[in-house]
Amino acid sequence: MSQETTIDARNTFCPGPLMELITYMKQANVGDTLELLSTDAGTASDVPEWARKVGHEMLSSENRDGVWHLRIRKAK
């Protein structure tokens, strides 16, 4: 049974949103979906680039009221 987990990385500079995502991705099972919340503008490009290189699936990316919501499915 795949799970969906939200990672609240708003207003954080270290370790930062992508590092938080990598941490949670290591803990997740294949098929699980992670939603990353971030107020860092760079997240919108950093996360898709990393997901593409590693081979995870970007499901969606949108900015709501200044907060990026990125959903990624663990593929491997």
Place this chain on the structure above:
Amino acid sequence: MRILIVGGGTGGTIVANNLARRLAGEIRHGGVRITMLSASDRHMYQPGLLYVAFGQMMPDELYRKQQSLLESSIELHIDPVEEFLLDQKRVKTAGGHTHEYDILVIATGSRIVPEEIPGLAEGGETFYSEAGAVKMFKALRAFQEGTVAVVVGVPHKCPIAPIEVTFALHDYFTSRGIRDKVEIKYHYPIGRIHTIENVAKWALPEFERMGIRYETLFNLKEVDAKKQIVYSEEGTETGYDLLVAIPPHRGMEVIERQSLGTGGWIPTDRRQLKMEGHDDVYVVGDTTNLPVSKTGSAAHFEAEVIAQNIASEVKIGAPVCEYDGKVYCFIETGYDSATYAMFNYENPPELKAPNKAMHWFKTSYNKMYWTSVRGLL
């Protein structure tokens, strides 16, 4: 009021000492009792391990007796917790004892897990334990020429360490007169050379000036210790003659075993520092799942908030302050210069130019830590 602190590292020790002073009167009159359960009778100054790895400190300089760091009113037991029974407000220890509490502070910390990366423990040097730091120094000492690869596991304690060890490697081989025979190659998990953008912007020209090569988006997948190759999750590989690794970390086994938090990190309210769903349980330092650095500095500032709030709960029945995400990190930029990064949830760090004075301040702090952890600084 029984206050139980589980863990005798930086966070737990500062909470205990700070509380013992704030509640001295209540303790004297028998209204409050502070008990600490620690896994070790020795307290290690962990940032000193980096210096041990370069022969600049000896291991015995890193330790003090835990009892010697505590206010005399604190009851210390060297007896690690085996079981948290949060619904019953008590814990069970390895020694078979049960301790009841009214307020619990969990400060169990983190541990390195190099075994999560196949081949890393066999092929890599690390400086996150006394034995590892001494072994790394001997490996550096024996190294004459070739490629030194620095790789970084996730998550890891002390996010500034990858940069610091890389600068130290440059100065170490320079001081031995063999820098021209050594190639230093740095690898980092995200798309720039440090997670803090301002640190990355500052360090990049330093890397170029020192001739340090780098590769970003490099997450450890596997190490082939025989072929001396590291493979990344991103599909790349790098060869090495000496591998220096920042190992991945997890929270302590007891936290995972009891399902208190995935990866051993306990879900924690980022401002009140209470365990989610438990009004009588505080979490401090590495043990939290907070999106802040796993450092002694974060633990220190969190500990002050926790102690202030527990004391005010005892005195007026309510907490009085919140943690704002404050972290202050020294950044050693080589053998004789340093700078620092200070930030919180709202404000990113603005780096100052490295200088010798800050290095001497850091060198002094290596001794002042013992005053700090006693809660006097």
